[in-house]
Amino acid sequence: MEPATVFLIALLALFVLLAVRMPIAFALAIVSAGGILVIRGPRAALAMLGSETHDFAAHWTLSAIPMFLLMGAFAFHGGLTTSLFKAGRIWLSRLPGGLAVATNVATAMFAASSGSSLATSAAMTRLAAPEMLKAGYSPSLATSVIACSGTIGALIPPSILFVVYAWYAEQHVGMLLMAGLLPGILTAVIYSGLIIIRCKINPSLAPAVDDHFTWAERLSVLREIWPIPFLILVVIGSIYGGFATATEAAALGSVATLLLVIMRGDFSVTFFKASVNDAVSSSAALFFVALAAALFSKLLALSGIPPIIGDLIEQWDMSELQLVFVVIALYLVLGMFLDPLGILLITLPILLPAFDVLDMNLIWMGVIIVKMIEIGLLTPPVGLNVFVVKGVLGDQVPLRAIFGGVMWFLVAEVFIMALLIAFPQISLVLPNLMN
16 A cells, blocks of 8 residues: 555544544554554564654653643642732723723733643633623623633743644744744734723623722732743743743743742642642643654655645645645634644644745744634634633533624734734744844
């Protein structure tokens, strides 16, 4: 059987296994090992499985992942993030839709400190949703802003998806982390603008909150939240200034977070065990998927598909912009059914050869891809972030209402993506300055 045919059968089998809800790590490992076995035979397949496992485990770039996860776990279990919504409410509640704007800003900062969109959405739903619903905010707005703002964490460092992309695409992880910073801030600003405009036009969405805070109260709450901006500055500043690699910055951020928790008097054996357990379990799950994806990419290389993809692009005379639109369409479809890491690791082996043919900037494309993956967390029928919010609130808000509010933010995402595609320098200016 031709190697290319073996790969296509393996790819079909992969989607069948995913359709029956087999975990993506197992599905990838089974079809990859089976395909390599058919192409190379048992002896070569076993040798390749061993070498790929070693090469993956020894890759230095990926060591940043457990450190970033540990930093986020320390910040969450140490209570460093609990005052973010309170600060946003005190400073922004006088704006139209002020509580929703405060939630948007607080959620973006929380996501930046945790590196996980899903964990951020769950935590902020418990913290901010009851406050907005109590104030008479539209349930659709109150829930959708949390689901959508949680995705910003994939762009603002530390971002696990950027670390994985950098490893697979063989790009500088520090430059990729910095590339996502301005797009992340841009997304938060446009989201806030959308909320203000909608609530200005339709005040019933967000009744005015009759809160009056003194400047003493406003300054006082800043003393409660300063650790989070400080930690973000530590990570971003050390990478951007060239003082540390991404892995070193992640370790530095973890140590700084732990020291801050100790200084606040919140350290305990229970806190430490919970944080380490979260980081280790999340790292193990993520690495298992990534290892299976490494085997999948080896199967792709053995099949000879990458040169075929390159030849097709040359024959079709496809432009960069056309390929970007193909990528967007692909991620919109896959985002409806698969989790973010799975989408990234399944598609990269196929897309990277296409990017190479057109000599596209892989840092810029990394931002586009991660942005599209996060949009996939919001699109029906799956919309993982939406289901996280729904799961926390239970029957308080119908699923249809949450998706209805999300649609407004997806319209904003169309505008954001247009800016990122039309002006690549939004993503590239900071990495270029690092050079």
